[in-house]
Amino acid sequence: MARMSAERRRDAIVDAALAVARRKGLAATTVRDVAAEMGSSSGLIHHYFETMDDVVAAAFERVAGDDLEQTEVLLDQAGDPTSVVRAFLSSYAPVGEDWAFQLWLDAWAEAARRPALREVSGRLNLAWAAMLERAIREGVKDGSFRSEDPAGAAWRILSLVDGLALQVVAHQTIVDRADMLAWAASATERELQLPPGSLAVNGATPPRA
């Protein structure tokens, strides 16, 4: 295998781990699979990462971190606070077999037994809530929303969409994307004291790859 700089190789490992995790799940991502995906030997992975937990955590951080950044950009471009929240909701709803959200499910389950992964998923969940809280505060400031507890509101909305997305991804049949969008919208309207229907999304497929 072509020799790489430490930094580039580390990235390559994370990319390969991600590709494997996407196919087999975070929990079932193994050294040998990652090595095979890169076309290198398995020893190389342990030259860069102490344990598999670290590899998996890094892979998860790559997806979830990128997703967070992209969503931040998306919300920045959305305009008024109501549009920001609408964009948030529709970008959160899983599309088909959403492998990125499946990785969240894997991470939450594995958090109990993988310290590095728990640290990453905890930190990123917090960042998502913070992003939402910021959006809510702006809406409160400019009079679009009313909320006496923006932090609590952020966690309530985030937890609701997590819980709904979980149903969509884990049991496709029971709750579908349309249900999720409609339900998340109506609950959020109530939470932020918006008139009913103001968050309705007209079925457009969101940018979440």
Next chain:
Amino acid sequence: MARMSAERRRDAIVDAALAVARRKGLAATTVRDVAAEMGSSSGLIHHYFETMDDVVAAAFERVAGDDLEQTEVLLDQAGDPTSVVRAFLSSYAPVGEDWAFQLWLDAWAEAARRPALREVSGRLNLAWAAMLERAIREGVKDGSFRSEDPAGAAWRILSLVDGLALQVVAHQTIVDRADMLAWAASATERELQLPPGSLAVNGATPPRA
């Protein structure tokens, strides 16, 4: 090992699998661990179950099914609809390292790759939503609540508490049981158009073992 009737042995296997899953997680429950837990040979497990997926699904069904039944009883005894919903919320909030809810996390994550487990978790999730919907309809009928969409309301409340409980269990530090109770109560009050504070729980530890 003492010879048992088919029915009793099947139960014993499920019990043993449950004990293992509680310690190591659903995903990491192995034939040999279950056999060791029972003090029998590993071949015996495959005499009763086709695959490990079936064993794991049966074990999960035992916990989650029992929990559902107990909650059904609890709600039946709660009295008026508002008390029913209050009882529901406080019984749902995880206590400490809630292994039962951790099994739900495991099940949702594994659902993608274990058909039998997916079937069970889907079916039980549906049953929880149905139970909640029934409670809401009764409250609407007797004028305790107002809701134009009891089914949607049930899924919204269930998803919210799932999302919150998930945070409590996966990342103990970020959201705690008290936050969860307070946030679930306020969102549910809005959902069912109850006066603020009417669902507040006064910190009592719930019966969820």
Next chain:
DNA sequence: GCCGATATTGCGCAAGTGTCCAATAGCGCG
């Protein structure tokens, strides 16, 4: 008490696991 049904054993199989490490190969600096 015997016998057939079946519960139970215990090992074999082929494959896979994370981690470690001596050996090797290749790039960049002098």
Next chain:
DNA sequence: CGCGCTATTGGACACTTGCGCAATATCGGC
């Protein structure tokens, strides 16, 4: 050009995995 640093190899190690199967033990019904 040559040397040293280090990226990379590839296999060893000690396990574990799900599943299958012939052999054996033990029960209930006659």
